Amino acid sequence: MTAIFEEPSDDERQHLKALFVKGRVDGQPISKILIDGGAAINIMSYAVYRKLGKGDQDWTKTDMMLKDFEGNVSPVKGAICVELTIGSKTLPMTFFVISGKGAYNLLLERDWIHANCCIPSTMHQCLVQWVGDKTEIVPGDSSYVIASTESDTYERTRCISGEVWEKDFLKVADYEIPPIQAVDSDEEF
DSSP: OOOOOOOOOHHHHSOOOOOEEEEEETTEEEEEEEEOTTOSSOEEEHHHHHHTTOOGGGSBOOOOEEEOTTOOEEEOOEEEEEEEEETTEEEEEEEEEESSOOSOSEEEOHHHHHHTTEEEETTTTEEEEEETTEEEEEEOOTTOOOOOSSTTHHHHOOOOTTOOOOTTSSOOOOOOOOOOBOTTOOOBO
């Protein structure tokens, strides 16, 4: 197996962008598809589910519960199998439908990456996938931009790994915040 990636210039690699692509679900165009090699399941937002014209009768009920980054647990509404097209490749995929809002419409996880025989590159902002015995490069969705209170903050954010920093780069302040304690518990976090 031979893979060749060109070294990106400094201005092309000094970003912290996640890899988003465009695709189709059951033939309908979808943007903001996040490819996340750290995720364990494929996720579809309920808003996208409804935009696809699906109703409660279209999913398979499940009693699965998901925990978000803040530790909040919420139920999965259901699971649905759809035809997902990224680039020129179409595969059947199962998504778990959630009611929460995220920075994405769909989230594709490790199993999709492996089943699709692809290499996602956040640095190069593309997805390399095999279609038969040829490779296809699917560019990242550059139309999607993270919004913040300072409109240019995200685009100005530079990678800090691999940099040499002088003293006082990171400072920790002690605001005398009391530890978190669970209700009816003596443990502090």
